[in-house]
Amino acid sequence: MEAIIAVSAALRIANSLEEMLPLLLDKTLDVMDLSTGAIWLVDPIANEIKINVTRGWNEGQEITIPPEKPNEGINGFVLSSGEPYITKEIRFDKRLSKNIRKWAPPGVGGVTMPIKIGKKVIGTFNVNVLIPREISVNEINVLTTICEIAGNAINRMRLHEITLRDAQQFSALHAIDVSINKNDDLSNTLDNLLDHVIGLLNVSAADFLLYNSETLSLNYSAGKGFKTDAITKSCLQLGEGFAGRAAVQRKTIIVNDLRLVGGKYGRKELLKEEHFVAYFGVPLITQNKVIGVLDIFNRSALNPDQPWLDFMEALASQAAIAIGSATLFKDLQQSNNELLQAYDKTIEGWSRAMDLRDHETEGHTQRVTDLTIKLARNFGVHEEEITQIRRGALLHDMGKMGIPDAILLKPGTLTEHEWKIMKQHPKLAFDMLSPIAFLEKALDIPFSHHEKWDGTGYPQGLKGEHIPIAARLFAVVDVWDALCSDRPYRKAWNKSTVMDYIKSLSGIQFDPKIVKIFGLLMAGKIGNRKNIKKAIVA
Template sequence: MEQRNGSSRLNYKIILAGIILALFVWVGESFVDIVFYRDIRMAKNLLHGAWAHFWLHLALSTLIIAFSIYVTLLISQIKFSKTRIETIKNEWEDTFDGITEPIFIHDAAFKITRCNIAYRDAVAMPFEKIIGKPYYEVFPIMPGPFKSCAANAGAAKKETEEEFIVPETGRIFRVKPYPVATPSGIDNHSVHIMEEITGKRNAEDKISRQLKYMEAINRISRTINSSFDISTTLEFIVNEILETMHADAVGVMLYDPVTQRLEYKAGRGFLSGGIEKTSLRIGEGLAGRAVLECKNVCCVDPSSAETGFQRAPLIEKEGFHSYCCIPLVSKGVIKGAIDIFCKDKTITKKDHSELAETIAMQASIAIDNAEMFTSLRRSNLELTLAYDTTLEGWSRALDLRDKETEGHSQRVTDMTVHLAKELGVNDAELIHVRRGALLHDIGKMGVPDAILLKPGPLGAEEWTLMKKHPIYARDMLAPIEYLHPAIDIPYCHHEKWDGTGYPRELKQNDIPLAARIFSIVDVYDALRSDRPYRKAWPEEKVMDHILSLSGKDFDPEIVSVFIKNRRAAIPAKAS
């Protein structure tokens, strides 16, 4: 609307300018006629009222002058428009060529009609050889156009993008087509904008690898903390290296300080078993040198003679093209080495070698922890054996003191442990049950021989002293922290189910389970053994006697299990 108003005002101005110029022309002509030709007819005609000739002359002059002005202005405007169009075109071309991303435009036949300098540089071809060629024959070279290309049927309205890698350079581009409508409205042309994302993809890949490496290290750390079995740990580390570093084979050698050699302990990925025979001296071969110098040793084509790889004949059929040995060192002490083999040159890359070093450090810690645990477990076992041997020695000493009960302690110990198992006592508690049974009469060391070895019946005062032996046992064992859990039997095995026992007259479940079990076994063995004053009772008589004391001296439930087990064991012995 504003443009039309502006054009109307321009037309009025042209007409007004024409009229004014026409008047000036008429006045000029009249002046020339009067002054030079003494012709005053036009003035006389005006004075006598003959205006028609004047107006006709003025109108024609106005039209001629106005048309001349209009044509002049039109020519000027056309020239200005052409200049402006040329300027805009140059600015657009400068902008188009100044864009850093490669851009090209193609027609319906996928032939390039325009491209910028960045695309030319990416293609490394002059414009003359680019324009007019199908873009998939120029860059990127492909069998055909992109599937998302707007010139393809059904793809014109889709907002899609594709990625491709230039094999020669490894550069990665993201391409997004934009449809260009023709005057008929058909989207059969496309503008393709290519964004190089090589750096972004490399950064993403690096972050992804680092995250994967961190996850692997975390898994290894958890395994180290949850297991002290060296074989399990080494197998897990081998599998992690194979998976995380995409290695083809991994072997672990441990250092034997006695032979001063690296011995193969774990591995995976080898076609033959030759590598399992590895036994290297420190300083021998690449692995021995890596351990001696405490630094990584990597090489390409390890089977060649130039590398100094001592085990080349063992792996010549494996097809490995790169090798890296990572020493295992913990707190300055050599633990072994990890051999990593690849069929390409992957292992020689910096990030892979850094990961290998981290895993090696974790492996060194794992080996060190496993060795310390094994040593500690061995020491603990030796100490436990020493303790138990000492207890057995005490038990035999007590039996030797009272010759009538020789062998009694060992028998009741075995039977008590067996019965406790039947009653569901766990393995940890069985250890203390065994120790308590061995030491059940340790308190008798405080009873005088005159009372303990008296051949006849004991008097009232003598019984009073004899009944104190559980208290003596408690006082003797209480200061020994190691034997605290074993005190129940020595201290309470003379308590009775009905509360008539000694020394504390405990009743029923107040009596510790171990003591309730042992009291039945103790009576059984005593009655089944010969004494100077009587012969051993028959099995059935002893069973009947124990049954008669069920609910009085003994826990009825334990009596039931004991009788059942004994009667089941008698036919087995007879057979």
């Protein structure tokens, strides 16, 4: 009874099956004053019994003890019969497998007990004695009770581990769901998925091959766990190699030992330095379309159970959804970028059309646009605002489309009435462009670039910082380019004179801070945003 209590107490401190089995064996051998034994457990998928932990004469030796099928060897016999099996001397026992007989020591006997859950044998418990000692009936009874306790404990621990595994798997799938909703970047999505695949399946490496519908091929997109970058060259046609077959057949391809398949593996040369053994190719299917293959590799043999395989399939399914979502976003983003480029090309076309209408100002629009962007960057304007400044600068004189040629192209001085009409062009630009939602944030320059710092400008008479920053920046550049260019009624001013003129209007027509930065920029004393604070303070 003391032996049984001691074994029961030892089992209660174990947190996993991996901890439990050595404790069970060591405590049993200790209370029975023995030093040699082993515990074997059944692998229901392979339909065989395998050694899990051993102590004594076969411990620490470089000996591979092979599994046994039902009715094969002593453990296979006990697995089938469900009864204890006593051996007088193991080396001469007719049921001992040949693989074990050749290194079994002389003078050793023992007993092999079934470990059961109800009537089902889930493993065996071997204990060995040195002849002339024999296992007594009382010791058989003790071992029977210990094996009953062990069977229940192993079953409970397996259920506990299954529960923990299920919780981890559920958590992982939930994390992937969150990643799908939060992460629109395909490379980050693939990276996160690979972390989950390798970590939760406990495998050596994994990669994604994504399907290219134009080339009808599977191409490497991301991978982890590889010793070399050769895998990045992966490019397989549909049906080629195991990954290509997985895509065509729309089912998982499992290869237990890549070393035995020869040329059937389409990327043998790419992975010759990796020393992989086990391989799984899982098709990625979303909306009934194959979008790629998940490659999973391990550098040792794998004998996964059905829950492991089910989880692998679940991970692949979630991965397919995540990749499909990220790819859709990328495609939409690309389409949006192409649309934006088309819009910008249209704007550029409008600006060229206006320059062509007024031959004297040809090239003016592109020059002021480029210089305004440069000034804005040096003034510290955020990059996302630069895009709107560019569009606004290109369209700054759009309102002149509504000004009659007789006034716009008049070579002489405008009358008061003509000047009143000319001053309407900012409002005309606003009326023409404001219905276009795409240009809503670009209207500051077309509408307000004739406003003045002291409030005497038009069309609204805005003053100081009430004038939008884009318009204040552009106003300086617009005057600079106009005075530096030839006109029919005057020659271009030299740049020094123009700069003096602009500085004379600082605080009157122009923002003083912008005039200072502009002066430094044109003198070549600044050229990047880092210098702005020093320039303004100086």
